[in-house]
Amino acid sequence: MSESTSVMTRERAPVAVREPAPVTTPRRARRAPGKPLTWVYALLILGSAVMVFPFIWEVLTSLKTLSGASSVPPQILPDPFTTRAYTKVFDTLPFWNLLGNSILLTVIRTLGQVLLCTMAGYGFARFHFRGKNVLFIGFLAVLMVPGQLFLLPQYEIIRELGLLGTIPGIALPGLFSVFGTFLLRQFFQTLPMELEEAARLDGANEWQIFWRVMLPLAKPGIIALTLLTALWSWNDFLWPLVVSGSVTSMPLSVGLSLLTDLRLRDDALLMAGALLSSLPMIVVFLVLQRQFIQGIAFTGTKG
């Protein structure tokens, strides 16, 4: 009884939203056409505006003059319209060099991590040997540890190897990932055992079973890990900041941060640099949005 009264009172409040039908009519639960959806649209459009406005402002500012970017009252549209800031990005930063480094680092880390994690994930899912669980739990503990604890010893190792300030030095620790191994292991575990047996009866060896039979079946997991690793690598900041040292091995993320050190603050320049540096990953996302979103969803449900 108290149940129904509370429903009644809750129903009263948004009068404008729903038709004021009495609770006793069982079929009234069908939506009043259009009305609640109007509210949903209104809220979502408002939210989207908050998400998108900074990007719009970024683009507009990047096309303004030095004084136009910081004028009061603000210029909404660039006046005059100029690509000066973009030219200046290329003059101030070795942009192509940084872009090349970012691409190289992303390709190396993504390919390496996906291959190694897939193999290890398969190994943990499909083979049984003594100490496997202990080893696996040991690796999982790593997931709890903040990245900074690894950072100093990783830095020491890279220094000892003489790889400070080099692309391989920045890329090396990122070839390995507990998270990726765990994600792929979850995938391989769900595949039916019969497939493996059938392939074995056909005389395939373990590598052939892995490469020809299991790998194609784990494709959604592999695509997810590929995109997540690429995204992480492209945006990674602290590690390359510490290891790169100079522009020769620096990725875009670190290079971009150098623009803030300029004596004269040029907001148009900063926005042009920010846009150029994030654009490649945004384009990849817009092309592969379904796979990206699927990949994130996997990490929530499987990870």
Added chain:
Amino acid sequence: MARLRGREAAPRRTAAQLSRGRAWWALLFIGPAGLGLAVFYLWPIIRGIYLSFQDVGPFGGETFVGIDNFIEVFAEPDLGRALLNTLLYAAICLIGIPVAMIVAVLINTKGLKGRGLFRVLFFLPVVTMPVAVALVWRLLLNVDYGVLNLSLRAIGLPGVAWLSTPVVNMVVIAIVGIWMGLGTQIIIFTAGLQGIPDTLIEAAELDGAGPVRRFVSVIVPLLSPTTFLLSVLSVIASMQVFDLIFLMIDPNNPAQSQSQSLVSLFYAKGFLQHDLGAAAAIACVLLAIILVLSAIQFRLQRRWVHYE
């Protein structure tokens, strides 16, 4: 041919031989990644904890100093403030979770058009470089000519020095952090929503529950495992905040020394002052705090998380 050989060979091998053969294959599959993980992740944990008890000279000489590094960092006023800043940041970031849940429910409303577009728009900041995010928001929040302050002044309110007022700047940067991570949380909530059977929601609908009531009494409890997962992940991630603070609060900012996170302090100790022992001690403190906070969350989950 290969097929024939396989069939002949199989019965001749004993079970033990077979499993020994399999063990070699297991080594082949796990070995390369296992070695790398051991060298770059397991060993660094041991080494990092070890370093926190050492005084490391500028050229690498190490002497055992017990808990001196911890005493040193705790004695500094910077650490207490960095700790409070980081906890404040992490606490505010949690507000993003209910926001993401509401947006996820809205985006998944039946009959909504343009769902794909909304999802893309909310996800856009996730794929944007954090450095770029920091630069854009720094401009929007600029005290003199940022859009936010200019809008406030336009309606007669005073502007706020968002980034150079201690505490206020942490709150603001945390909101930027929420803005940046909302898309991921929305996607994970969407996956959780798809796990809720339609029949349950229809049953509530037939019982006369309106949209708000359905959300509060059906959807929120059924999503609680997802909410829990996201809150654990959110705390772990936001305790490690660095990029946004490092880039939004530059060295010229008058509040810079009061606006450090634990990781910015770690970076300053380790890579600017080259005091590796103290930096390792800060990382250990961070590890301990994350473990404690995660343990508390796991403890509390019994009170509010419903598993089917």
